[in-house]
Amino acid sequence: MEAGVKEIFDSVILRFGGELWIKRAWTRRMYKRRLVRNIKNVLRRYEVPYSEIVSRHGRLFLRTGSALEATQRLARVFGVSSVSPALEVGSSKLEDVVDRSVFLAGRVLGEGNSFAVRCRRVGDHPYSSSDVCIVVGRRILDEFGEERSLKVDLKGADVGLGVEVRGDEAFVYSAVVDAVGGMPLGTQAKVVGLLSGGIDSAVACWLVMKRGCPVVPVYFDNAPYTDETTNERAIEVANALFDWAVGFPRKMYVVPHGDNLKKIIENCSRRFTCLLCKRMMYRVAERLAEVVGAEGIVTGEAIGEQASQTLTNLRVLNTAAQKYPIHRPLLGFDKAETERIARKIGTYKPSTRKAKGCTAVPKKPATMAILKEVMEAEKKLEIEEMVEKSFHSSRTLSE
Amino acid sequence: MEAGVKEIFDSVILRFGGELWIKRAWTRRMYKRRLVRNIKNVLRRYEVPYSEIVSRHGRLFLRTGSALEATQRLARVFGVSSVSPALEVGSSKLEDVVDRSVFLAGRVLGEGNSFAVRCRRVGDHPYSSSDVCIVVGRRILDEFGEERSLKVDLKGADVGLGVEVRGDEAFVYSAVVDAVGGMPLGTQAKVVGLLSGGIDSAVACWLVMKRGCPVVPVYFDNAPYTDETTNERAIEVANALFDWAVGFPRKMYVVPHGDNLKKIIENCSRRFTCLLCKRMMYRVAERLAEVVGAEGIVTGEAIGEQASQTLTNLRVLNTAAQKYPIHRPLLGFDKAETERIARKIGTYKPSTRKAKGCTAVPKKPATMAILKEVMEAEKKLEIEEMVEKSFHSSRTLSE
Numbered sequence: 001m002e003a004g005v006k007e008i009f010d011s012v013i014l015r016f017g018g019e020l021w022i023k024r025a026w027t028r029r030m031y032k033r034r035l036v037r038n039i040k041n042v043l044r045r046y047e048v049p050y051s052e053i054v055s056r057h058g059r060l061f062l063r064t065g066s067a068l069e070a071t072q073r074l075a076r077v078f079g080v081s082s083v084s085p086a087l088e089v090g091s092s093k094l095e096d097v098v099d100r101s102v103f104l105a106g107r108v109l110g111e112g113n114s115f116a117v118r119c120r121r122v123g124d125h126p127y128s129s130s131d132v133c134i135v136v137g138r139r140i141l142d143e144f145g146e147e148r149s150l151k152v153d154l155k156g157a158d159v160g161l162g163v164e165v166r167g168d169e170a171f172v173y174s175a176v177v178d179a180v181g182g183m184p185l186g187t188q189a190k191v192v193g194l195l196s197g198g199i200d201s202a203v204a205c206w207l208v209m210k211r212g213c214p215v216v217p218v219y220f221d222n223a224p225y226t227d228e229t230t231n232e233r234a235i236e237v238a239n240a241l242f243d244w245a246v247g248f249p250r251k252m253y254v255v256p257h258g259d260n261l262k263k264i265i266e267n268c269s270r271r272f273t274c275l276l277c278k279r280m281m282y283r284v285a286e287r288l289a290e291v292v293g294a295e296g297i298v299t300g301e302a303i304g305e306q307a308s309q310t311l312t313n314l315r316v317l318n319t320a321a322q323k324y325p326i327h328r329p330l331l332g333f334d335k336a337e338t339e340r341i342a343r344k345i346g347t348y349k350p351s352t353r354k355a356k357g358c359t360a361v362p363k364k365p366a367t368m369a370i371l372k373e374v375m376e377a378e379k380k381l382e383i384e385e386m387v388e389k390s391f392h393s394s395r396t397l398s399e
Numbered sequence: 400m401e402a403g404v405k406e407i408f409d410s411v412i413l414r415f416g417g418e419l420w421i422k423r424a425w426t427r428r429m430y431k432r433r434l435v436r437n438i439k440n441v442l443r444r445y446e447v448p449y450s451e452i453v454s455r456h457g458r459l460f461l462r463t464g465s466a467l468e469a470t471q472r473l474a475r476v477f478g479v480s481s482v483s484p485a486l487e488v489g490s491s492k493l494e495d496v497v498d499r500s501v502f503l504a505g506r507v508l509g510e511g512n513s514f515a516v517r518c519r520r521v522g523d524h525p526y527s528s529s530d531v532c533i534v535v536g537r538r539i540l541d542e543f544g545e546e547r548s549l550k551v552d553l554k555g556a557d558v559g560l561g562v563e564v565r566g567d568e569a570f571v572y573s574a575v576v577d578a579v580g581g582m583p584l585g586t587q588a589k590v591v592g593l594l595s596g597g598i599d600s601a602v603a604c605w606l607v608m609k610r611g612c613p614v615v616p617v618y619f620d621n622a623p624y625t626d627e628t629t630n631e632r633a634i635e636v637a638n639a640l641f642d643w644a645v646g647f648p649r650k651m652y653v654v655p656h657g658d659n660l661k662k663i664i665e666n667c668s669r670r671f672t673c674l675l676c677k678r679m680m681y682r683v684a685e686r687l688a689e690v691v692g693a694e695g696i697v698t699g700e701a702i703g704e705q706a707s708q709t710l711t712n713l714r715v716l717n718t719a720a721q722k723y724p725i726h727r728p729l730l731g732f733d734k735a736e737t738e739r740i741a742r743k744i745g746t747y748k749p750s751t752r753k754a755k756g757c758t759a760v761p762k763k764p765a766t767m768a769i770l771k772e773v774m775e776a777e778k779k780l781e782i783e784e785m786v787e788k789s790f791h792s793s794r795t796l797s798e
Contacts, residue, residue: 019704019734027766181733183703189710207731211702213710295710303610304582305418311588311612315694318724325717326724329731332606334580335418367426 008107009067009085013164013171014039014060014074017081017181021058035079035184036060041247046073057122057166063088075177076244078210079184083177084162089170094127094135101136101163101172102143108161108174109144114153119163132163182210185245189295191327192285193217195241195252197234197355200300200330202347203338205241207329208298214248216292217241218394220257220281225360229353235397236350244345251398255284255390261360263386268377271366274308275374279320280386287391289324297321302330302338307365316369407506408466408484412563412570413438413459413473416480416580420457434478434583435459440646445472456521456565462487474576475643477609478583482576483561488569493526493534500535500562500571501542507560507573508543513552518562531562581609584644588694590726591684592616594640594651596633596754599699599729601746602737604640606728607697613647615691616640617793619656619680624759628752634796635749643744650797654683659785660759667776670765673707674773678719679785686790688723696720701729701737706764715768 020031036053039060043050050064064070067085075083089100101117109115117140119132137152140161144150162173193205193215205215219234235252242250257280264276285297301309301317308317318326330338342348419430435452438459442449449463463469466484474482488499500516508514516539518531536551539560543549561572592604592614604614618633634651641649656679663675684696700708700716707716717725729737741747 017733017735181735188703191710204731208702210733211731213702295714303607303612304587311590311694314726315724325714327713327727327730329728331726331730332603332610332728334416334609336416336580 008104009087010063010065011086011088011171012062012064012067012070012074013084013086013173014062014080015082016058016079019183020079031079031184031187034186035077038077038079038184038186038247039074042073042077043070045246048073056169059164059166061086061169061171071177075179077184078180078182078212078244079187080179081181082179084173084175086164086171086173089172092123092125092165092168092170094125094132097132097163097165097170097172098135098139100170101132101161102139104172104174105136105140105161106144108159109140109148109150112149113158114151114156115140115159115161116152116154116157117161117163119165121165123165123167125165129165132165136161136163180210183212185209185212185248186214188212190214190216190293191296191298192289192292192294192324193298194281194285194300195219195234195238196300197230197237197351198300199342199348199351200302200305200338202237202241202300202351203341203345204298204300204329206244206341206345206347208327209241209244214245215241215298216251216253216288216294218253218255218285218288220255220284222261222358222360223256223258225258225261225358227356229355230358233350233353233355236353237347238397240345240347240350249398251396253288253394253396255394257281257390260386260390263381265360267380270362271364272369272374272377273360273362274365275313275316275369276377276381277360278308278317279374279378280383280390282317282320282326283383283387284390284394286321286324287387288394294324296325296327298327298329300330301328302333302335305330305335307367310367312368313366316371316374319371407503408486409462409464410485410487410570411461411463411466411469411473412483412485412572413461413479414481415457415478418582419478430478430583430586433585434476437476437478437583437585437646438473441472441476442469444645447472455568458563458565460485460568460570470576474578476583477579477581477611477643478586479578480580481578483572483574485563485570485572488571491522491524491564491567491569493524493531496531496562496564496569496571497534497538499569500531500560501538503571503573504535504539504560505543507558508539508547508549511548512557513550513555514539514558514560515551515553515556516560516562518564520564522564522566524564528564531564535560535562579609582611584608584611584647585613587611589613589615589692590695590697591688591691591693591723592697593680593684593699594618594633594637595699596629596636596750597699598741598747598750599701599704599737601636601640601699601750602740602744603697603699603728605643605740605744605746607726608640608643613644614640614697615650615652615687615693617652617654617684617687619654619683621660621757621759622655622657624657624660624757626755628754629757632749632752632754635752636746637796639744639746639749648797650795652687652793652795654789654793656680656789659789662780662785664759666779669761670763671768671773671776672759672761673764674712674715674768675776675780676759677707677716678773678777679782679789681716681719681725682782682786683789683793685720685723686786687793693723695724695726697726697728699729700727701732701734704729704734706766709766711767712765715770715773718770
């Protein structure tokens with residue numbers, strides 16, 4: 001969007017993804033209500049003024065004098081598929097629609113630009129969508145065509161002018177900004193997210209948030225095998241994630257896990273340290289899920305990404321979670337793909353700040369652990385007692 | 400790549416993803432051995448002639464007179480991150496490297512092109528990488544610079560000339576083709592993949608294949624609630640997937656499931672039909688996993704994608720799998736993202752061919768099923784008997 005057109009817009013058009021339309025009417029209404037609530041929370045948090053938000057024929061329209069800022073903020077609300085700053089026409093009469101379109105064209109079309117006009121129309125009108133395109137296109141050429149050397153290009157236009165006619169209202173716009181997509185946060189059940197502060201777990205949490213699940217992050221504090229830098233990194237990453245969940249609690253659970261890890265190292269084969277550590281984490285996460293009313297546990301594991309994450313080891317890990325599914329949205333991702341998302345969502349920078357790595361990691365971890373051996377190793381630990389102790393000594397961090 | 404340069408290449412450079420380099424030496428060797436085997440299988444299947452494939456300093460080099468075809472085929476081998484058709488220099492002497500580079504430049508640089516030279520060097524040589532770039536660049540400008548109006552552009556060059564010097568060998572190339580990435584197929588344990596023939600399950604299977612897991616596909620034949628068109632669609636989709644697993648068995652298990660579905664409909668609340676149907680599928684898949692030695696089960700479920708796939712319902716589904724983890728690589732995907740991958744991997748077309756949808760799907764499926772109610776419903780079924788019967792009446796389809 002050009003800087004010079006800043007002040008002309010008076011509204012924003014919000015579009016939803018195609019997935020919403022295959023839902024039943026009841027579900028759709030519930031999703032839309034939740035989306036509107038999430039949108040209002042974002043506008044309030046960033047102090048973006050607006051007068052009204054209305055739902056019409058499968059779109060949301062926001063009336064605001066800060067259309068560009070609203071566009072930028074709302075493109076990051078889950079459930080929104082694209083956003084356009086727009087001009088309200090005030091009626092759906094053809095001449096009004098054409099006038100307003102030509103006005104916008106006059107502001108956004110530059111010397112030598114090619115342009116195309118597209119119209120979407122819902123409702124009964126004495127004109128067709130292609131009438132709108134033809135009349136608007138002709139008027140633009142008549143008014144500035146020669147002076148600015150404009151030309152029509154229906155395929156690769158520099159500027160696409162859009163006209164939306166919905167019942168007795170109409171809007172015109174000149175840019176469609178891709179938004180994050182997904183489903184409105186809060187339309188699915190809660191999950192507990194194992195958040196290490198590293199790149200993967202943050203992206204995993206974000207991906208389930210994108211599908212509508214509020215995430216309750218839990219961080220396992222492995223001190224003395226890690227230190228304050230590791231904790232601070234996790235807090236920063238959690239904050240970056242919370243920015244995607246405006247209106248939801250900004251609260252992270254911190255579980256002291258160093259004692260457990262110490263017992264694991266002292267009593268069991270070093271080959272199994274990471275597996276046993278993680279199995280304990282799953283168990284504590286299950287306790288937490290019960291208490292917060294979550295329906296699953298999310299982790300950042302990807303197949304083969306680390307020694308503990310071979311497919312064989314994932315199976316060994318899974319048996320530690322008895323009541324809740326372990327969801328692994330990164331299962332099929334390459335590291336490079338995960339990093340690309342982390343950059344996009346703002347967790348890459350905090351995830352890669354300097355932090356102490358866990359010193360309990362052994363030199364030769366088991367890559368193909370056998371469940372029976374792992375279970376045997378765990379017999380040397382007071383598993384239940386350890387879980388209860390960890391769970392009850394956990395604290396929450398919130399802003 | 401220009402058509403005119405077809406015949407000049409005599410070799411192909413294959414590069415691996417960054418993930419391979421963080422593995423331990425033993426794992427890396429095993430991965431590379433597997434990759435070479437997979438590559439040979441692809442070349443054999445498509446009858447691409449080659450004389451040798453050698454591993455040098457973190458690259459594979461293939462000597463072949465069909466470099467362009469090999470490039471196209473090998474870009475679709477899991478574990479390969481990029482491919483370049485190349486010219487072998489035959490020595491690593493600077494003058495030979497320069498001669499060969501200039502020869503290639505003469506073939507690929509067109510009128511008005513901008514170009515850049517890049518060199519990667521491993522080993523001891525009496526020249527540096529930037530020496531190579533400077534000398535080659537200068538020679539190119541001397542020989543054809545004026546005549547073809549060439550210019551150097553280090554950032555956005557039309558043609559990037561690459562020089563790879565590895566020990567006493569060297570190769571030059573002019574194009575880097577992005578490959579599929581991931582890990583060599585067969586470096587992870589097997590999984591059983593629930594393949595419906597629809598878009599999602601095929602992409603889910605492909606994603607775990609990409610991470611190295613061979614997939615044993617199983618299809619549940621719901622006749623009379625589906626028909627031959629549904630079966631044919633699944634077979635076509637399986638064949639598209641098998642093309643990504645050259646050298647691995649092209650075998651799909653088909654389980655008669657209509658009787659189970661009939662019993663579910665007759666005995667249990669219609670709200671639970673899809674959940675109970677899927678729980679049965681998981682159980683049969685577990686039996687199959689035992690027999691084929693798989694370590695997990697893969698499904699195409701994504702959060703909220705269908706009524707049976709709310710997070711709450713996924714938890715209800717999970718309890719049916721007692722021994723194997725249910726892996727859901729699409730968990731965090733929007734439908735549009737899944738479709739994009741399906742198009743890329745060649746399963747979209749077969750997945751969307753005309754096929755009868757399952758007529759057992761109820762009008763009002765439960766979106767927030769309560770586990771206790773589902774368990775109660777299952778009491779009316781002879782679950783174990785049904786599983787055993789299905790499993791033993793399954794047949795395999797192979798080419």
